[in-house]
Amino acid sequence: MAITAINAGVTGLNAAERALGNSANAVANLNTQGFQPAQAVFQENTPAGSGVTLSLRGQQLSQADAPSATNLATETTNSLVYKAQFDLSAKVVQAADQNLGTLIDIKA
Template sequence: MAIAVLSSGVTGLNAAERALGNSAHAIANIGTQGFQPSQTNFTENAPAGTGVSISMRGQQLLQVDAPSATNLATETTNSLVYKAQFDLSAKVVQAADQNLGTLIDIQA
Protein backbone atom coordinates (compact mmCIF):
# COMPACT_ATOMS: atom_id res chain seq x y z
CA MET A 1 0.00 0.00 0.00
CA ALA A 2 2.74 2.45 0.95
CA ILE A 3 4.58 1.73 -2.30
CA ALA A 4 1.42 2.47 -4.33
CA VAL A 5 1.01 5.78 -2.48
CA LEU A 6 4.69 6.56 -3.07
CA SER A 7 4.23 5.89 -6.78
CA SER A 8 1.11 8.06 -6.88
CA GLY A 9 2.98 10.92 -5.24
CA VAL A 10 5.87 10.61 -7.67
CA THR A 11 3.55 10.79 -10.69
CA GLY A 12 2.05 13.93 -9.15
CA LEU A 13 5.54 15.42 -8.77
CA ASN A 14 6.42 14.63 -12.37
CA ALA A 15 3.16 16.02 -13.75
CA ALA A 16 3.42 19.23 -11.72
CA GLU A 17 7.04 19.69 -12.77
CA ARG A 18 6.20 19.32 -16.47
CA ALA A 19 3.20 21.67 -16.17
CA LEU A 20 5.30 24.27 -14.33
CA GLY A 21 7.95 24.02 -17.05
CA ASN A 22 5.30 24.51 -19.72
CA SER A 23 3.95 27.58 -17.94
CA ALA A 24 7.46 29.00 -17.54
CA HIS A 25 8.06 28.44 -21.26
CA ALA A 26 4.89 30.38 -22.09
CA ILE A 27 5.91 33.26 -19.82
CA ALA A 28 9.42 33.32 -21.30
CA ASN A 29 7.91 33.66 -24.78
CA ILE A 30 5.42 36.40 -23.91
CA GLY A 31 7.31 38.80 -26.14
CA THR A 32 7.61 36.39 -29.07
CA GLN A 33 5.46 37.53 -31.95
CA GLY A 34 2.87 34.91 -32.93
CA PHE A 35 3.62 32.55 -30.01
CA GLN A 36 0.73 30.26 -28.99
CA PRO A 37 1.33 28.48 -25.65
CA SER A 38 0.61 24.77 -25.11
CA GLN A 39 -2.47 23.73 -23.18
CA THR A 40 -1.88 21.44 -20.19
CA ASN A 41 -4.38 18.72 -19.24
CA PHE A 42 -4.18 16.42 -16.22
CA THR A 43 -5.75 12.96 -16.29
CA GLU A 44 -6.18 10.49 -13.45
CA ASN A 45 -4.51 7.16 -14.18
CA ALA A 46 -6.57 3.99 -14.21
CA PRO A 47 -7.31 2.36 -11.85
CA ALA A 48 -8.26 5.34 -9.71
CA GLY A 49 -5.75 6.38 -7.09
CA THR A 50 -2.66 5.18 -8.94
CA GLY A 51 -1.45 8.60 -10.01
CA VAL A 52 -1.85 11.28 -12.59
CA SER A 53 -0.63 11.81 -16.13
CA ILE A 54 -0.26 14.98 -18.12
CA SER A 55 -0.78 15.79 -21.76
CA MET A 56 0.00 18.99 -23.58
CA ARG A 57 -1.63 20.13 -26.75
CA GLY A 58 1.17 21.45 -28.94
CA GLN A 59 2.14 25.03 -29.37
CA GLN A 60 2.09 26.67 -32.73
CA LEU A 61 3.24 29.89 -34.27
CA LEU A 62 0.46 32.21 -35.31
CA GLN A 63 1.00 34.95 -37.84
CA VAL A 64 4.46 36.42 -37.41
CA ASP A 65 3.08 39.93 -36.98
CA ALA A 66 0.45 38.85 -34.38
CA PRO A 67 1.16 39.44 -30.69
CA SER A 68 1.88 36.53 -28.38
CA ALA A 69 -1.26 34.68 -27.25
CA THR A 70 0.23 34.16 -23.78
CA ASN A 71 -1.96 35.57 -21.03
CA LEU A 72 0.39 36.61 -18.19
CA ALA A 73 -2.34 36.55 -15.53
CA THR A 74 -3.44 33.03 -16.50
CA GLU A 75 0.11 31.69 -16.66
CA THR A 76 1.02 33.28 -13.31
CA THR A 77 -2.05 31.72 -11.69
CA ASN A 78 -1.27 28.35 -13.30
CA SER A 79 2.30 28.54 -11.99
CA LEU A 80 1.05 29.05 -8.44
CA VAL A 81 -1.38 26.14 -8.78
CA TYR A 82 1.32 23.85 -10.21
CA LYS A 83 3.72 24.82 -7.41
CA ALA A 84 1.06 23.99 -4.80
CA GLN A 85 0.41 20.68 -6.57
CA PHE A 86 4.13 19.91 -6.50
CA ASP A 87 4.37 20.75 -2.78
CA LEU A 88 1.36 18.57 -1.93
CA SER A 89 2.70 15.66 -4.00
CA ALA A 90 6.02 16.01 -2.16
CA LYS A 91 4.15 15.72 1.15
CA VAL A 92 2.44 12.55 -0.11
CA VAL A 93 5.84 11.09 -1.02
CA GLN A 94 7.26 12.11 2.36
CA ALA A 95 4.36 10.51 4.27
CA ALA A 96 4.58 7.32 2.19
CA ASP A 97 8.33 7.18 2.83
CA GLN A 98 7.80 7.53 6.58
CA ASN A 99 5.11 4.84 6.58
CA LEU A 100 7.27 2.51 4.52
CA GLY A 101 10.16 3.07 6.94
CA THR A 102 7.85 2.28 9.86
CA LEU A 103 6.72 -0.96 8.20
CA ILE A 104 10.31 -2.00 7.57
CA ASP A 105 11.30 -1.22 11.20
CA ILE A 106 8.38 -3.27 12.58
CA GLN A 107 9.39 -6.32 10.57
CA ALA A 108 13.07 -6.12 11.60
Template structure:
Protein backbone atom coordinates in the same frame (compact mmCIF):
# COMPACT_ATOMS: atom_id res chain seq x y z
CA UNK B 1 -0.24 0.45 -0.14
CA UNK B 2 2.69 2.68 0.79
CA UNK B 3 4.46 1.71 -2.45
CA UNK B 4 1.37 2.76 -4.45
CA UNK B 5 1.35 6.10 -2.59
CA UNK B 6 5.02 6.58 -3.48
CA UNK B 7 4.24 5.90 -7.12
CA UNK B 8 1.30 8.31 -7.10
CA UNK B 9 3.39 10.98 -5.45
CA UNK B 10 6.20 10.57 -7.96
CA UNK B 11 3.87 10.83 -10.95
CA UNK B 12 2.37 13.94 -9.35
CA UNK B 13 5.84 15.47 -8.92
CA UNK B 14 6.75 14.71 -12.53
CA UNK B 15 3.50 16.08 -13.94
CA UNK B 16 3.71 19.24 -11.85
CA UNK B 17 7.33 19.77 -12.85
CA UNK B 18 6.49 19.46 -16.55
CA UNK B 19 3.51 21.81 -16.18
CA UNK B 20 5.71 24.39 -14.39
CA UNK B 21 8.25 24.11 -17.19
CA UNK B 22 5.55 24.63 -19.78
CA UNK B 23 4.27 27.71 -17.95
CA UNK B 24 7.81 29.09 -17.62
CA UNK B 25 8.33 28.56 -21.36
CA UNK B 26 5.17 30.53 -22.11
CA UNK B 27 6.22 33.38 -19.81
CA UNK B 28 9.72 33.43 -21.31
CA UNK B 29 8.19 33.85 -24.77
CA UNK B 30 5.67 36.53 -23.82
CA UNK B 31 7.44 39.01 -26.08
CA UNK B 32 7.82 36.62 -29.02
CA UNK B 33 5.59 37.67 -31.85
CA UNK B 34 3.23 34.90 -32.96
CA UNK B 35 4.09 32.59 -30.03
CA UNK B 36 1.25 30.27 -29.06
CA UNK B 37 1.55 28.66 -25.62
CA UNK B 38 0.32 25.15 -24.91
CA UNK B 39 -2.03 24.27 -22.08
CA UNK B 40 -1.21 21.51 -19.58
CA UNK B 41 -3.94 18.88 -19.23
CA UNK B 42 -3.79 16.50 -16.26
CA UNK B 43 -5.39 13.06 -16.43
CA UNK B 44 -5.72 10.36 -13.79
CA UNK B 45 -3.93 7.13 -14.69
CA UNK B 46 -5.79 3.85 -14.84
CA UNK B 47 -6.46 2.12 -12.54
CA UNK B 48 -7.72 4.90 -10.32
CA UNK B 49 -5.31 5.99 -7.64
CA UNK B 50 -2.19 4.95 -9.54
CA UNK B 51 -1.05 8.47 -10.34
CA UNK B 52 -1.46 11.21 -12.87
CA UNK B 53 -0.20 11.93 -16.36
CA UNK B 54 0.07 15.16 -18.28
CA UNK B 55 -0.36 16.12 -21.89
CA UNK B 56 -0.14 19.44 -23.64
CA UNK B 57 -2.85 20.89 -25.82
CA UNK B 58 -2.00 23.49 -28.43
CA UNK B 59 -4.08 26.62 -28.58
CA UNK B 60 -5.54 28.01 -31.76
CA UNK B 61 -2.84 29.46 -33.98
CA UNK B 62 -2.86 33.13 -34.82
CA UNK B 63 -1.25 34.95 -37.71
CA UNK B 64 2.55 34.99 -37.60
CA UNK B 65 2.62 38.77 -37.16
CA UNK B 66 0.21 38.69 -34.19
CA UNK B 67 1.51 39.40 -30.67
CA UNK B 68 2.25 36.54 -28.30
CA UNK B 69 -0.76 34.52 -27.19
CA UNK B 70 0.59 34.26 -23.65
CA UNK B 71 -1.64 35.71 -20.94
CA UNK B 72 0.64 36.67 -18.05
CA UNK B 73 -2.15 36.57 -15.44
CA UNK B 74 -3.20 33.07 -16.47
CA UNK B 75 0.35 31.76 -16.55
CA UNK B 76 1.14 33.28 -13.15
CA UNK B 77 -1.95 31.69 -11.64
CA UNK B 78 -1.14 28.35 -13.28
CA UNK B 79 2.40 28.49 -11.91
CA UNK B 80 1.08 28.95 -8.36
CA UNK B 81 -1.32 26.03 -8.80
CA UNK B 82 1.42 23.77 -10.23
CA UNK B 83 3.74 24.68 -7.35
CA UNK B 84 1.03 23.79 -4.83
CA UNK B 85 0.47 20.47 -6.65
CA UNK B 86 4.21 19.78 -6.51
CA UNK B 87 4.33 20.54 -2.77
CA UNK B 88 1.33 18.27 -2.07
CA UNK B 89 2.84 15.43 -4.10
CA UNK B 90 6.04 15.81 -2.09
CA UNK B 91 4.01 15.52 1.13
CA UNK B 92 2.38 12.32 -0.18
CA UNK B 93 5.84 10.88 -0.81
CA UNK B 94 7.04 11.98 2.62
CA UNK B 95 4.04 10.35 4.34
CA UNK B 96 4.46 7.13 2.33
CA UNK B 97 8.15 7.07 3.22
CA UNK B 98 7.32 7.41 6.92
CA UNK B 99 4.74 4.61 6.65
CA UNK B 100 7.25 2.31 4.96
CA UNK B 101 9.76 3.09 7.72
CA UNK B 102 7.13 2.27 10.33
CA UNK B 103 6.32 -1.05 8.65
CA UNK B 104 9.97 -1.99 8.45
CA UNK B 105 10.62 -1.04 12.09
CA UNK B 106 7.56 -2.97 13.28
CA UNK B 107 8.71 -6.19 11.62
CA UNK B 108 12.35 -5.83 12.72
Protein backbone atom coordinates in the same frame (compact mmCIF):
# COMPACT_ATOMS: atom_id res chain seq x y z
CA MET C 1 0.11 0.22 -0.24
CA ALA C 2 2.94 2.60 0.70
CA ILE C 3 4.74 1.78 -2.55
CA THR C 4 1.60 2.72 -4.51
CA ALA C 5 1.37 6.02 -2.62
CA ILE C 6 5.03 6.76 -3.36
CA ASN C 7 4.41 6.05 -7.05
CA ALA C 8 1.32 8.31 -7.07
CA GLY C 9 3.31 11.08 -5.40
CA VAL C 10 6.20 10.74 -7.83
CA THR C 11 3.92 10.90 -10.86
CA GLY C 12 2.36 14.03 -9.32
CA LEU C 13 5.83 15.54 -8.90
CA ASN C 14 6.73 14.79 -12.52
CA ALA C 15 3.45 16.15 -13.89
CA ALA C 16 3.70 19.35 -11.81
CA GLU C 17 7.32 19.85 -12.90
CA ARG C 18 6.41 19.51 -16.58
CA ALA C 19 3.40 21.82 -16.21
CA LEU C 20 5.53 24.41 -14.42
CA GLY C 21 8.10 24.18 -17.22
CA ASN C 22 5.36 24.68 -19.79
CA SER C 23 4.10 27.75 -17.93
CA ALA C 24 7.66 29.13 -17.72
CA ASN C 25 8.04 28.62 -21.46
CA ALA C 26 4.85 30.60 -22.08
CA VAL C 27 6.07 33.48 -19.90
CA ALA C 28 9.48 33.41 -21.59
CA ASN C 29 7.77 33.80 -24.96
CA LEU C 30 5.44 36.57 -23.81
CA ASN C 31 6.79 38.98 -26.43
CA THR C 32 7.25 36.43 -29.22
CA GLN C 33 5.05 37.31 -32.15
CA GLY C 34 2.58 34.54 -33.04
CA PHE C 35 3.42 32.36 -30.02
CA GLN C 36 0.58 30.13 -28.82
CA PRO C 37 1.19 28.59 -25.38
CA ALA C 38 0.45 24.91 -24.89
CA GLN C 39 -2.27 23.97 -22.45
CA ALA C 40 -1.42 21.52 -19.66
CA VAL C 41 -4.04 18.79 -19.18
CA PHE C 42 -3.82 16.46 -16.18
CA GLN C 43 -5.34 12.97 -16.32
CA GLU C 44 -5.66 10.36 -13.60
CA ASN C 45 -3.91 7.08 -14.34
CA THR C 46 -5.78 3.81 -14.47
CA PRO C 47 -6.49 2.24 -12.01
CA ALA C 48 -7.72 5.20 -10.02
CA GLY C 49 -5.32 6.42 -7.38
CA SER C 50 -2.20 5.15 -9.11
CA GLY C 51 -0.95 8.54 -10.23
CA VAL C 52 -1.38 11.26 -12.78
CA THR C 53 -0.11 12.02 -16.27
CA LEU C 54 0.24 15.30 -18.08
CA SER C 55 -0.35 16.00 -21.73
CA LEU C 56 0.35 19.29 -23.41
CA ARG C 57 -2.13 20.37 -26.04
CA GLY C 58 -0.10 21.44 -29.03
CA GLN C 59 1.29 24.82 -29.80
CA GLN C 60 -0.08 26.11 -33.05
CA LEU C 61 1.71 29.12 -34.41
CA SER C 62 -0.55 31.87 -35.59
CA GLN C 63 0.40 34.56 -38.05
CA ALA C 64 3.88 35.92 -37.46
CA ASP C 65 2.63 39.48 -37.07
CA ALA C 66 0.01 38.53 -34.43
CA PRO C 67 0.87 39.23 -30.79
CA SER C 68 1.66 36.40 -28.40
CA ALA C 69 -1.40 34.63 -27.02
CA THR C 70 0.22 34.27 -23.60
CA ASN C 71 -1.89 35.69 -20.79
CA LEU C 72 0.48 36.71 -18.01
CA ALA C 73 -2.20 36.65 -15.30
CA THR C 74 -3.25 33.13 -16.26
CA GLU C 75 0.33 31.87 -16.39
CA THR C 76 1.13 33.43 -13.00
CA THR C 77 -1.91 31.74 -11.46
CA ASN C 78 -1.04 28.43 -13.15
CA SER C 79 2.52 28.64 -11.81
CA LEU C 80 1.24 29.06 -8.26
CA VAL C 81 -1.15 26.12 -8.67
CA TYR C 82 1.57 23.88 -10.14
CA LYS C 83 3.96 24.81 -7.32
CA ALA C 84 1.29 23.92 -4.74
CA GLN C 85 0.68 20.64 -6.57
CA PHE C 86 4.40 19.89 -6.53
CA ASP C 87 4.63 20.64 -2.79
CA LEU C 88 1.61 18.45 -1.99
CA SER C 89 2.92 15.59 -4.11
CA ALA C 90 6.22 15.83 -2.22
CA LYS C 91 4.29 15.56 1.06
CA VAL C 92 2.54 12.43 -0.24
CA VAL C 93 5.92 10.86 -1.02
CA GLN C 94 7.28 11.90 2.39
CA ALA C 95 4.26 10.49 4.27
CA ALA C 96 4.36 7.23 2.30
CA ASP C 97 8.10 6.92 2.99
CA GLN C 98 7.52 7.40 6.72
CA ASN C 99 4.71 4.84 6.71
CA LEU C 100 6.85 2.36 4.81
CA GLY C 101 9.66 2.87 7.34
CA THR C 102 7.21 2.25 10.18
CA LEU C 103 5.99 -0.96 8.53
CA ILE C 104 9.55 -2.18 8.08
CA ASP C 105 10.35 -1.36 11.75
CA ILE C 106 7.26 -3.29 12.90
CA LYS C 107 8.21 -6.34 10.82
CA ALA C 108 11.81 -6.35 12.09
